[in-house]
Amino acid sequence: MLSPPQNPQSSCSCSFSSMLWSTSDEGFSSQEEEDTSSPQTSTDTESLPRDWLDQKVMDLVHFMILKYRLKEPITKAEMLKIVIKRYKKRFSLIFKKASKCLEVISGLDVKEVDPTIHSYVLVNSLDLTHDEMLSDNQSMPKNGLLLIILGVIFIEGNCAPEEDIWDILNTMGVYAGREHFIYGEPRKLITRDWVQENYLEYRQVRNSDPARYEFVWGPRAHAETSKVKVLEFLAKIKGTDPISFSCWYEKALRDEEERARATIGPVDSPTAMFIAQRWSAASPAPTEE
Numbered sequence: 001m002l003s004p005p006q007n008p009q010s011s012c013s014c015s016f017s018s019m020l021w022s023t024s025d026e027g028f029s030s031q032e033e034e035d036t037s038s039p040q041t042s043t044d045t046e047s048l049p050r051d052w053l054d055q056k057v058m059d060l061v062h063f064m065i066l067k068y069r070l071k072e073p074i075t076k077a078e079m080l081k082i083v084i085k086r087y088k089k090r091f092s093l094i095f096k097k098a099s100k101c102l103e104v105i106s107g108l109d110v111k112e113v114d115p116t117i118h119s120y121v122l123v124n125s126l127d128l129t130h131d132e133m134l135s136d137n138q139s140m141p142k143n144g145l146l147l148i149i150l151g152v153i154f155i156e157g158n159c160a161p162e163e164d165i166w167d168i169l170n171t172m173g174v175y176a177g178r179e180h181f182i183y184g185e186p187r188k189l190i191t192r193d194w195v196q197e198n199y200l201e202y203r204q205v206r207n208s209d210p211a212r213y214e215f216v217w218g219p220r221a222h223a224e225t226s227k228v229k230v231l232e233f234l235a236k237i238k239g240t241d242p243i244s245f246s247c248w249y250e251k252a253l254r255d256e257e258e259r260a261r262a263t264i265g266p267v268d269s270p271t272a273m274f275i276a277q278r279w280s281a282a283s284p285a286p287t288e289e
Contacts, residue, residue: 053094059083060098062181065140068108068122076118104172104237105182107144126233128199128224140182142189145174146199147225147233149190153215154227155248161205162213165190194218226259227252 060083067074076091084091099110107126113119126143152168153160166176174180176187183189194200198220205212228242231252235242242249 053090053097056084056087056090056094057097057101060094061101064098064102064110064122065182068140073113074120074122076120100237103144104148105144106141107147107233108141142183144233144237145169145183145189146194146221147230148172149200149215150217150221150225151230151234153217154230154252158216160215162202162215165215190215226256228256 060079063079063083064074079095080088080091084094087094102108102110102122107124108122109125110120111123113121124141124143126141126147128143128146148168149160149165152165156164169175169186174183174186177185180186190200191202195202195218198218200218200221201216202213203216205214228249231242231245231249235245
């Protein structure tokens, strides 16, 4: 678990990991509830122990990624025949977990395109231009990871120590120096590629000896997304409403309002009015005496 945000003026004391990966919600948690009402026996081919469940989820993720790279739709019949096989009664659970995994690691949404045959495609739902430049057909979107890192930075007080970033990524199975099937070598991606593309700034902590490093948002991240959008993505993968993030959401809305005022001028413009409405909706109603 991370310590409270480094900003001494911050009143948000909840850690990022406890906020996002809590086992009490329906987010991307390895402890997500499943149906265990019937006992598991050696002859019950529909019972699926936790390790086999996780393996089937990852098998399905790999299969869906292959279909995405081939630009082919994914049908339920294919998933049952090639991946799920004997565990057809667990299809809904495995499919739900695989879809959530893709959403977190790549920012891809699973969309049904033909309900008659249960055919699906993967759609990149995030607006960052990084993935639009990918020319290698073997590449996969990585925006989900980038937005999670931007979220850590924001919640840690707009500046996150490198060790805190890796603490969070380790809970997702992403380790520095260990090749990842989507991200490649994560340290290179985070400290070099995204830094060169101006999504992140990676700098030495002042007066640190031995040297320690920290991350802040880069100019391209500020230009292409916002703290509100980042929190909305985190809320989506957690399965909750961004307003549940309390003071962080208020700060994000305030930041977006200030940015809008700086770029659009009069506060009675349509954009400013829209932001003001969101801010009003997020604020609790006054209580009567």
